[in-house]
Structure formats: structure tokens, C-alpha cells
Amino acid sequence: MNKKLLSHFIVFVITAFIFIDSAAFAIAPIVNSVSPSSGSVRGGAQVTVKGFNFGTAYRKPIIISNGGVQISDYQLLVIFDTAQLIVAGKMRTDCGDVRVFDTDETTLLNYWIESGCNTALTRIWVKVPVVPSGFKQIYINYGYPAYTSLSNPQNVFILYEDAEVASSWTETTLWERKTCYANAGSYSWGYSNAGCADYDTGARNFGDIISPSFTLPFGTSLFYYDKSHTEYSGFVTNPSSDRETISISTDGGDNWSQISLYSGQWNWTSRSISLASYSGSNVKIRFSFDTVDRSNNNTPGWYADTIFIRKTPATTPSITLGPEQIVPPKIYAGGNPLSSVFFENQNNLTGTTPPHSAQYVDITVVNPNGESGTLANGFRYIDDPLTVTVVNPNFGSTDGGTSVTIEGSNFFQTPTVKFGGVYSSDVVFVSPTMLSAITPSHGAGIVDVLVENPDGGSGLLVNGFRYEAPYASGTTNIDFSNRWAWNDVIGWMDFYSTGNVNVLAGKLQGYATSSVGYIALHCDSSPNGNICGSSNFGVTNDGVGNLSGWAWNDEIGWISFDCRVTVDNCLSSVYQVTIDANGNFGGWAWNDVVGWISFGCGNIPGSCTNSSYKVQTSWRPGGLSATLESSVFDTRTSSTLNSIFWYGFLPTGGRVAFQIASADSPTGPWVYRGPDGTGSTFYQSAGSGISMAINRSYHNNYRYFKYLILIASDPLVINSPRIDDVFINWSP
Amino acid sequence: MGDSVFCVDDECGQSLLEVMIAIATGALLLGVATVSVNFMLRSKVVTKHHAIAAPLAQELLDNVASIGEARWLVLYNIPIKGDDILYYLTESSTSFSILPGSETIIKDGISYVRSFSINNVSRDGMNNVISEGGGGINDPSTQKITVKVSWTLSDKISFITLNKFITRWKNFSFGQTDWSGGGGAIGPFRSDRGTHRYGAASSAIDTTSNPGSIQLNL
Numbered sequence: 044m045n046k047k048l049l050s051h052f053i054v055f056v057i058t059a060f061i062f063i064d065s066a067a068f069a070i071a072p073i074v075n076s077v078s079p080s081s082g083s084v085r086g087g088a089q090v091t092v093k094g095f096n097f098g099t100a101y102r103k104p105i106i107i108s109n110g111g112v113q114i115s116d117y118q119l120l121v122i123f124d125t126a127q128l129i130v131a132g133k134m135r136t137d138c139g140d141v142r143v144f145d146t147d148e149t150t151l152l153n154y155w156i157e158s159g160c161n162t163a164l165t166r167i168w169v170k171v172p173v174v175p176s177g178f179k180q181i182y183i184n185y186g187y188p189a190y191t192s193l194s195n196p197q198n199v200f201i202l203y204e205d206a207e208v209a210s211s212w213t214e215t216t217l218w219e220r221k222t223c224y225a226n227a228g229s230y231s232w233g234y235s236n237a238g239c240a241d242y243d244t245g246a247r248n249f250g251d252i253i254s255p256s257f258t259l260p261f262g263t264s265l266f267y268y269d270k271s272h273t274e275y276s277g278f279v280t281n282p283s284s285d286r287e288t289i290s291i292s293t294d295g296g297d298n299w300s301q302i303s304l305y306s307g308q309w310n311w312t313s314r315s316i317s318l319a320s321y322s323g324s325n326v327k328i329r330f331s332f333d334t335v336d337r338s339n340n341n342t343p344g345w346y347a348d349t350i351f352i353r354k355t356p357a358t359t360p361s362i363t364l365g366p367e368q369i370v371p372p373k374i375y376a377g378g379n380p381l382s383s384v385f386f387e388n389q390n391n392l393t394g395t396t397p398p399h400s401a402q403y404v405d406i407t408v409v410n411p412n413g414e415s416g417t418l419a420n421g422f423r424y425i426d427d428p429l430t431v432t433v434v435n436p437n438f439g440s441t442d443g444g445t446s447v448t449i450e451g452s453n454f455f456q457t458p459t460v461k462f463g464g465v466y467s468s469d470v471v472f473v474s475p476t477m478l479s480a481i482t483p484s485h486g487a488g489i490v491d492v493l494v495e496n497p498d499g500g501s502g503l504l505v506n507g508f509r510y511e512a513p514y515a516s517g518t519t520n521i522d523f524s525n526r527w528a529w530n531d532v533i534g535w536m537d538f539y540s541t542g543n544v545n546v547l548a549g550k551l552q553g554y555a556t557s558s559v560g561y562i563a564l565h566c567d568s569s570p571n572g573n574i575c576g577s578s579n580f581g582v583t584n585d586g587v588g589n590l591s592g593w594a595w596n597d598e599i600g601w602i603s604f605d606c607r608v609t610v611d612n613c614l615s616s617v618y619q620v621t622i623d624a625n626g627n628f629g630g631w632a633w634n635d636v637v638g639w640i641s642f643g644c645g646n647i648p649g650s651c652t653n654s655s656y657k658v659q660t661s662w663r664p665g666g667l668s669a670t671l672e673s674s675v676f677d678t679r680t681s682s683t684l685n686s687i688f689w690y691g692f693l694p695t696g697g698r699v700a701f702q703i704a705s706a707d708s709p710t711g712p713w714v715y716r717g718p719d720g721t722g723s724t725f726y727q728s729a730g731s732g733i734s735m736a737i738n739r740s741y742h743n744n745y746r747y748f749k750y751l752i753l754i755a756s757d758p759l760v761i762n763s764p765r766i767d768d769v770f771i772n773w774s775p
Numbered sequence: 776m777g778d779s780v781f782c783v784d785d786e787c788g789q790s791l792l793e794v795m796i797a798i799a800t801g802a803l804l805l806g807v808a809t810v811s812v813n814f815m816l817r818s819k820v821v822t823k824h825h826a827i828a829a830p831l832a833q834e835l836l837d838n839v840a841s842i843g844e845a846r847w848l849v850l851y852n853i854p855i856k857g858d859d860i861l862y863y864l865t866e867s868s869t870s871f872s873i874l875p876g877s878e879t880i881i882k883d884g885i886s887y888v889r890s891f892s893i894n895n896v897s898r899d900g901m902n903n904v905i906s907e908g909g910g911g912i913n914d915p916s917t918q919k920i921t922v923k924v925s926w927t928l929s930d931k932i933s934f935i936t937l938n939k940f941i942t943r944w945k946n947f948s949f950g951q952t953d954w955s956g957g958g959g960a961i962g963p964f965r966s967d968r969g970t971h972r973y974g975a976a977s978s979a980i981d982t983t984s985n986p987g988s989i990q991l992n993l
Contacts, residue, residue, distance in 0.1 A: 104855075106855065106875045108874050108875050110872060177852075177854075178853065178854050178855070178875070179854075180854065180855060361874065361875075363875040363876045365860075366859065518978045519978070520978055520979075545978055547979065547992055547993065549993050586993075662979075667979055667991055667993065668991075669976070669977035669978075669979035669980045669991055670976065670977050670980070671954070671973055671975075671976040671977070671980050671982075671989060672974040672975045673951065673973050673974055674960045674961060674962035674963070674964050674970050674972060674973055674974050675961055675962035675963040675964070675974070676949060676962065676964055676965070676966040676969070677963040677964065677965050677966060678947075678966045679965065679966075679967075680848075683915055683916055683943060685916070685946055691988065691989075709963040738912070739914065739915050739916055740912055743915035743916075744848070744851075744915070747963055748966075749974065752989065754980070754989065754990070756993060760993055761993070762993075763990040763991035763993055764990065765985065765988050765989070765990045766988060766989040766990070767952065767987060767988050768950060768951070768952045769950065769951050769952075770948055770949065770950045771948070771949045771966075772946050772947070772948050772949075773946060773947055773948075773949065773966070774847070774916060774943045774945055774946045774947075775847070775848075775945060775947070
């Protein structure tokens with residue numbers, strides 16, 4: 044028996060020791076290892092942190108349901124059971140470790156524990172910055188033994204006065220902070236003589252307490268508790284009774300409007316008065332007592348306590364407390380918090396690294412109780428080179444405003460983009476390998492495109508974008524920099540500056556400039572317009588880059604692009620102007636007056652070192668493709684895009700394909716996406732009238748959309764697809 | 776009398792053993808009968824409560840589905856979803872409102888607790904519905920609704936659940952049949968009215984030679 048008692052005693056002592064140890068003496072966490080021990084400067088590495096004594100706290104989600112309009116700075120009453128949590132050892136007995144967080148789980152919200160700590164009905168007021176129409180979730184956290192209370196009604200209510208400490212309220216005559224009676228705490232405002240036995244001065248007497256000035260937001264009410272031991276008689280029927288009035292002033296106290304006239308309950312009673320009609324005004328509140336006469340002034344007086352003003356919307360939001368959740372420790376890498384931290388057990392945590400510059404950093408675990416442990420140089424950030432590979436489209440107007448996508452690698456969330464040293468105004472991070480941007484205005488010419496990450500890392504695409512001056516007469520597909528042909532007599536011929544030279548699959552169009560005037564490349568687009576009716580000439584393209592035919596200049600006459608079209612028919616000299624797979628012109632043309640015209644320095648070996656010139660076009664032989672971007676379309680609600688199909692004609696070897704962009708704003712950002720969500724793939728059907736399902740994951744709940752059509756000819760550039768109709772199905 | 780009757784001194788009857796076997800058999804049959812009757816009575820009670828709960832569940836399921844049909848985004852945009860996040864409906868003269876929690880309906884003196892939950896769903900490569908988180912691609916036009924009705928009887932909780940997949944079936948078609956008005960028309964244009972213009976195009980795009988069609992300028 045004694046042995047049994049002894050064993051029970053030992054178990055009790057050990058249990059008590061463990062309880063005391065865990066409850067009263069917080070144990071600091073120890074960090075032993077991080078795995079993997081290195082990762083990208085972009086962050087995103089999933090790491091496991093191992094050690095000892097990792098601790099947790101607790102929280103409960105509060106789901107706010109608001110059936111009315113959005114409310115700002117709303118005082119939300121939360122009633123929940125703290126007694127159960129305190130018994131379970133999860134909360135301090137004084138509720139001092141209660142914390143309330145906004146939806147982001149990070150922003151601390153102001154709160155006030157009105158009453159009932161360690162009861163089943165603990166009343167906590169929380170000031171919620173925004174309560175939208177519909178649902179919102181905030182969190183009430185606890186389980187931090189080392190914390191002390193942040194409960195403060197002054198931070199919650201628009202006005203709060205409980206007389207517990209001297210405040211900026213002013214008082215006259217018999218009013219003063221008294222300890223005779225209190226609704227809560229030790230003090231209340233009371234109108235009575237010292238000792239609180241009466242307010243008899245031998246004559247009529249009266250006095251006020253007046254609040255400081257403050258501005259009333261929309262839709263508020265005044266709440267207070269009062270206790271009235273005064274001359275109990277209906278003042279309406281007996282004007283000689285004591286008068287207890289509450290008034291409001293909107294002019295700093297010069298004039299007062301009575302908002303309550305009352306004569307008494309002997310017990311502390313909660314009262315409220317709507318202040319809705321004073322929304323937006325700068326006001327003062329006044330409590331006034333007047334004995335009216337010298338009779339019956341021998342009772343304890345009038346007392347007011349717990350005076351506050353809060354919002355009282357037409358529809359009061361309701362709340363639901365969710366199930367308890369575990370709050371894991373925080374993990375920091377180089378001082379920056381890891382995201383998605385998960386508590387596996389007291390020895391294992393997992394999390395995702397934040398971005399950081401390339402270096403070794405300390406890994407610190409901070410338990411919810413504030414205790415922390417650090418593994419010095421526990422993780423190494425390794426640099427990822429930022430690269431820029433593609434800008435699409437790679438040309439645009441000097442006015443700016445061209446929407447481009449930039450492809451590369453290791454883009455961070457908030458990069459900057461410069462076109463020729465000028466910042467883009469509207470950069471949108473799409474993914475670590477894609478950005479979208481709007482080009483700034485810039486002078487004509489080819490510029491470098493620079494992307495810079497916030498950490499200073501950068502990538503440059505040399506000659507990544509070409510600024511073109513807008514031309515009223517049309518557009519050219521001749522490259523801005525590579526636009527020159529040469530003749531020893533008349534010098535340079537410029538195929539770009541008129542803005543109308545285009546290489547098409549069947550011909551050249553427009554006219555170039557030279558020291559002897561315009562050189563017309565086709566009769567249908569001469570400086571005098573279409574003159575084919577009177578002079579039918581032109582430079583032809585066989586679709587694979589072999590030019591032939593004639594151009595015309597008023598000073599020097601015909602220019603032959605192919606010896607086979609001449610009378611000589613290549614007998615004395617073989618020549619032809621061609622376009623290679625990169626769009627570069629090459630070879631020679633001939634004019635009987637000025638002789639050879641060279642379309643590239645490469646015609647003469649070694650000459651490019653002295654003068655590098657050529658004519659280059661964006662057209663490519665072996666098939667022609669082009670794109671059309673639609674206007675912006677407005678579904679007038681948040682919608683999802685379901686499918687797309689087209690009607691028309693698709694020749695053998697041709698192609699019709701689509702990409703879709705969707706956005707919340709009519710100004711974008713616009714990112715064209717194919718089925719895999721990137722700009723690399725297209726919605727492409729086998730032919731006309733075949734519906735293609737749109738990947739709704741990328742086009743869900745956006746109001747605006749655009750589409751892009753890619754049309755490609757057959758390889759011989761003989762037949763073009765024809766699109767008659769485009770249909771897109773969407774759901775509101 | 777048959778041969779099996781036991782006789783002593785011309786007096787025939789059953790042996791004690793036979794009587795005991797008969798009593799035992801009778802008791803066994805009586806027990807079985809009692810259990811069966813009890814089971815039948817209990818089954819009848821259970822069936823009765825199921826018969827009350829089932830239409831309650833179906834009613835809520837139909838009402839939630841009707842919200843999805845009328846105002847898809849009201850359902851889809853509920854910020855918190857999952858099996859454990861419960862909601863119920865309140866009905867005004869013109870519409871339903873979704874509130875967090877459950878509602879209690881009393882029928883024949885029994886409290887039936889009714890709620891529903893919403894889950895996102897995904898689809899696999901064959902377009903089959905699979906649970907969210909089970910791989911595949913999220914389908915934002917399909918939601919899984921689960922209605923639960925529970926009741927307590929003699930400290931035992933019973934419940935029924937109904938599931939339904941609802942889809943964003945309402946749809947409209949946008950069509951563009953003409954681009955001959957030229958480029959530079961950014962918009963926005965109403966998708967139900969369209970435009971005969973476009974935003975921008977490569978120079979090789981021809982929208983005018985064959986009015987109403989797009990083709991390449993070869």
C-alpha cells in the first residue's frame with residue numbers, strides 16, 4: 044500500500060513538473076538543419092527545417108457574413124468561449140494572449156475585451172477595417188503564454204469614455220469621476236456631492252460633462268450605461284422634476300441639440316441613441332443634469348459609464364466561428380519570412396523560401412510564444428541569371444503604346460523594363476518566364492530591351508525592339524536599320540523611309556527613295572498611285588525569295604531585278620536579287636544608266652568591314668503568316684470563355700489558329716494564351732466549323748477579352764486561308 | 776400416438792429432455808420473433824425519419840442548384856469552400872441568401888439540421904470529373920454541392936447526404952463576321968453587338984479585298 048502511494052506520488056510530481064515546465068518556462072527552439080540547404084534567389088524552394096522544441100499557437104477563423112453594403116472600420120462583436128480554452132491550457136487565464144488578425148493573417152486588428160474572460164460568453168469587440176458585402180474571414184489567435192494584452196477600447200470605438208482615467212472630457216459643478224458606483228472598472232462619471240449621498244446644495248443646481256470634438260462617420264449610434272438615483276417623477280407631466288439630458292453640438296459647443304431627455308432607472312441600464320443624422324459632422328457630446336428646483340435633491344444622483352460610439356449599419360453582419368486551427372512557428376531566411384509554413388511536429392517544419400539576394404543567410408524559427416532559435420548561414424541563395432530572349436512583337440510605333448510580351452527566364456514579381464533606356468509604364472508579371480509590357484514613346488530606331496529584377500539582377504536583349512515612325516500611307520516590313528542598297532553613281536537607295544515598301548509573297552510594293560527621286564517597285568503602288576492601266580510593271584516574288592521584273596525611276600529609267608527578263612537573257616551577265624531565309628536581300632540589280640545596284644555588302648567579299656549595309660525584310664520565304672488582333676470586347680459581367688470556332692476556307696498546308704487574352708480592365712493587361720496558358724501554343728482546329736474548347740482556367744471570371752488570329756499560307760505561298768466568321772462562346 | 780411417444784405403464788407422454796428441448800426451442804423462436812419485431816419497428820422509425828430528411832435534403836439541393844443557374848458567381852465566388860465549411864439558405868420574397876452555418880428544421884418533434892458545402896472540382900485528360908487536389912485541371916464552370924441533413928434520436932446521430940455537380944450552363948455566343956472597317960479600333964465593344972473593325976494586324980493581312988473575310992495578301 045505504501046509502495047502504491049509512493050508510486051502515485053512520484054507520478055504526480057513528475058506530471059506536475061512537466062506541466063509547470065511547459066507552462067511556465069518556455070523552451071527556445073533549436074534549429075539543426077535545413078534541407079535542401081540552397082536554392083534560387085527567386086525563392087520558391089520547398090525546405091524542411093529540422094530541430095527541437097518547435098511550438099505552436101492556435102486560432103479560430105471568424106467568418107463574417109454581411110448581407111448589406113460594404114462597411115469600413117466596423118466594430119464587430121465576437122462572443123466565444125474562453126473558459127474552455129483556458130481549462131485546456133491553450134489560453135492565458137487573463138486572455139492577455141488574444142490577438143485578432145485580418146484576412147491576410149498578418150495585419151493585427153485592434154480589439155477590446157469588454158467582459159467575460161474565462162467564461163463561455165467572452166465579449167470581444169474587433170475593429171475590422173473593411174467588411175465587404177458578402178463574406179470575409181478574419182482570425183482570432185491565442186496560445187502565446189508570454190504575451191500581454193493589447194485590449195484597448197480607445198483603438199476600437201469612435202469615442203470611448205469609462206472615467207477610469209482622467210481624460211479630455213470636461214466637467215462642471217458637481218460632475219466628477221467617482222468611485223461610489225461603476226458599471227465596469229472602478230469609476231464612473233457622477234453628478235452628486237462628495238460621498239454620493241445627494242446633490243443638494245440648498246438651491247437649484249446643474250452641470251455638464253462634455254466630450255472633446257471628433258468627427259462622426261456614416262451611420263453611428265451612441266451607447267452608454269447610466270444609473271439614476273434622482274427625483275423620480277415624469278418630467279413630461281411634471282416640469283419641476285430633475286432633468287437628465289444628452290445633447291450634441293456641431294459648432295464646437297456654441298449651440299446644442301437635445302438628443303435624449305430622460306429621468307430614471309435606479310439600476311445600471313444600457314442605452315443607445317442613433318447619431319445617423321449627424322454623419323460627417325464634427326461634434327461634441329454633452330451629458331447634462333439639472334435639478335430644476337431645490338426640492339427632492341437628497342438622493343445619490345446621476346451616473347454614466349462605458350460611453351462609446353460605434354457603427355450601427357442597417358444590416359448587422361453576422362459571424363460564425365470556424366474550427367480551431369494550429370498556428371505554426373514563423374521561419375525567417377535572412378530576416379524574410381518563409382511562406383506556407385507547416386508544422387509537422389515539434390522537430391519538423393516545412394516552408395517555402397522568399398526571394399533574397401545571392402548569399403548565405405541565417406534560418407530563424409520563432410515560436411508563437413516569441414522564443415526563437417537560429418541556424419547561422421543555414422541556407423544559401425544562389426543566383427539565377429536573368430535572361431531576355433524574345434520580345435513579341437519586336438517592333439512598334441515611336442508613339443509607344445504597343446503591348447508586347449517579353450520571354451526569358453528568372454523574372455521576379457515586380458521587375459522593371461526599359462526600352463532604349465526608357466521605362467515601360469505598365470509591366471505585368473505573368474510568370475518567371477514571361478512579362479507583358481506597354482512600350483514607352485521613343486525615337487525611331489532599334490533599341491535594347493532591359494529587364495531588371497528588384498534585387499538588381501538584369502537581362503538585356505540587344506536590338507530587341509524596333510521603333511518605327513508612324514506613316515499615314517501604311518506600314519513597311521523593311522527593317523529600320525537594314526534598309527539600304529548602293530549604287531556607285533547615285534549612292535544610297537532607302538527602302539524604309541517612305542514607309543510603304545512591303546515584300547509580299549508575290550511581289551514588292553511601294554517605292555524607295557534615292558538621290559534621283561522615287562524608285563517605284565510596282566505599278567499598283569507608285570508615287571502617283573495605281574498606274575497599272577497605263578504602265579504595267581513591277582518587281583515580282585516567286586514566294587521563295589527569287590525576285591524578278593522591273594522597277595522604275597523617272598531619271599534613270601528601268602531597273603532590272605533579274606537578268607532573265609532582259610533582252611540579253613543572262614547571256615552576258617548573270618544576276619538576280621534574292622531574299623534569303625533571314626529576310627536579307629542579296630545580289631544585284633541593273634540599270635542601263637547607272638549600272639549595278641548592290642542589295643548588300645555581302646555581294647563583294649570583305650566590303651562589309653568598310654560599309655555594312657543591306658536591305659532586310661520581316662517577310663520570310665517558304666510560306667507567309669500574319670496575325671490580326673481583335674478589338675476589346677466587353678461581356679458586361681464576370682464571365683468564363685468556353686469555346687471558339689471559325690468558318691471559312693483552309694487550304695492544304697495552310698493554318699488558322701487562335702490565342703485568347705482576357706482581363707478585368709478594358710486596358711488589359713493583355714496576355715495572349717494558348718491551351719497551355721502560354722503564348723507558345725494556339726487553339727488550332729483541323730478546319731472550318733470545328734469547335735475548340737478554351738482552357739477556362741486561364742479565362743475565368745474576366746469581363747473583357749480579345750482574340751488573336753494567326754493565318755499562314757501554304758508553303759508555296761499560293762493559297763491563303765480565308766476566315767469569314769469567328770465565334771466565341773462564353774458564360775456569365 | 777406415434778412411435779416416438781414415450782410410454783411407461785401404459786401412460787404415454789414426453790420425457791423431461793423433450794420438454795426442455797421444446798422450451799428451449801420455443802424460447803429461441805420467441806427471441807428471434809421479438810428481435811425481428813423490434814427490428815421491424817425500429818426500421819419503420821428509421822425509415823420514417825429518412826422519409827422526412829430526404830425531401831429536406833432534396834429541397835436544399837434544388838434551391839442551391841437554382842442559385843447556380845440564376846447567379847453562378849454567387850456560388851462560385853464564395854470565398855471559403857470545403858467539406859467542413861457549411862452554409863445554409865435564407866429565403867426572401869424574391870431570392871435566396873447564403874449564410875454560413877446550418878439551419879434547424881423541426882418536423883414531428885425532431886430537429887433536423889440542414890446545411891450544404893461547396894467544393895471545386897477538376898477534370899482529367901479525358902474530361903472526367905475528379906476531386907480537387909487529385910490532379911487534373913480545375914474546371915471553374917463546375918461545382919460540387921453536398922447537402923447534409925442530420926438528426927439525433929436516442930443520442931444517436933443519423934444523417935443523409937446528397938451530392939450534385941452543377942455547371943455554368945448558361946452561355947452566349949459572340950460572333951464577328953466582318954473586319955472591313957479597318958484597324959485601330961481598340962474598343963471596348965459590347966460582345967453582343969460586336970464591331971466590323973479590329974485592333975491591329977500585320978501588313979500582310981487583307982480585310983478589304985474580300986469584304987467580310989480575312990485572308991493573306993499574297
